[in-house]
Amino acid sequence: SLHEVSRLKKLINDLLHITRAEHPRLKNEEMTDLSETLHQLVKNLEIIHPDYHLFLEVDMKISKISISRQHLEQIMIILLDNAIKYSINNKSIWITAKQEEGEIIVSVADSGMGIPSEHLAKVFNRFYRVDKARSRENGGTGLGLSIAQRLIKKYNGAISIESQEGVGTKVKIVLPYS
Ligand code: ATP
Numbered sequence: 001s002l003h004e005v006s007r008l009k010k011l012i013n014d015l016l017h018i019t020r021a022e023h024p025r026l027k028n029e030e031m032t033d034l035s036e037t038l039h040q041l042v043k044n045l046e047i048i049h050p051d052y053h054l055f056l057e058v059d060m061k062i063s064k065i066s067i068s069r070q071h072l073e074q075i076m077i078i079l080l081d082n083a084i085k086y087s088i089n090n091k092s093i094w095i096t097a098k099q100e101e102g103e104i105i106v107s108v109a110d111s112g113m114g115i116p117s118e119h120l121a122k123v124f125n126r127f128y129r130v131d132k133a134r135s136r137e138n139g140g141t142g143l144g145l146s147i148a149q150r151l152i153k154k155y156n157g158a159i160s161i162e163s164q165e166g167v168g169t170k171v172k173i174v175l176p177y178s
Contacts (some may be wrong), residue, residue: 007141013029014143019076031064032072034097034104041076043093049084052091059098065175067155075151075159078144079108079171085140085171104175111168120163124149148173 033059042054065072084095087110094109115123119130129142149159156176163169 011141012144014141014147017147028085029066030068032067032069032102034058034062034065034072034106037069037072037108038076038095038097041073041080044078045084047177049091052084053094053095055094057094061099062097062104063082065104066178067157071151071154075148075173076106078107078148079173082144082171083108083110083112083169086110089113089126099177102177102178105172107170109168109170114165114167114169115161115163116165117163118160123157123161145171 038056040059042056045052046054080093081096087093090111092111095107097104097106097158099105115130117130122128123130124141124145126146127142128146129140144161145161152159152173152175158174159171160174161169161171
C-alpha cells in the first residue's frame, strides 16, 4: 500500500543518514548556534502544528556548540516529532537548553501518553515500538530514538529518557561543552 511505501522510503532515508553519520572522514568540528537552531525549528513546527503549544527556553550563556547543524536538527526533529506524535491529548511541549558544568543539556518534555516502565529501557533499540497496536496509526518505524542515540554518541554526548505512563515523557541530550 501507499502507506507501506512511504514507511519504507523513510526507513531507507534513515539508514542512509546512519551511514553518513558513521563515515570515517566525518570531523566533529562544525560549530552551530544552538539558540538560533532551536528557535528556527520551533518556528517551523508551529506552522506545521498550529494546535500545539511549544515553549522554548534557552540559557543566555550558550553560544555555539560543536555539532553539525544537520545532526543537531535531525536529533531535535526526532525528539520533537515523538513529543508531538505521542501527546495528542495534551498539546504542550517544553524545550529547554542549559549549560551546566561543561555540559550542554537540551530537553524535550511532553505531557502525553508516556511510556510504561517495562518498555522504557528498550525504546533506544532499533525497530522497538511500545505496544504496536496503540501507535500503529502514527506509522513510525521504531528507528527514531536509536538514530538520535547513535548521532549524539558521535559527539561524545548521551541521551536519556524519563517517562511515566499517562503523565508524560522527558528526553534529555547531554553534550560536552568546550
Ligand atoms: P519513528 O522511527 O518514526 O520515530 P517511533 O516513534 O515508533 O518511530 P522511536 O522514535 O524510536 O520510534 O520511539 C520508540 C518508541 O518509544 C515509540 O514507538 C513510542 O512507543 C515510544 N516513544 C518515544 N517517544 C515518546 C514520547 N515522547 N511519548 C510516548 N512514547 C514515546
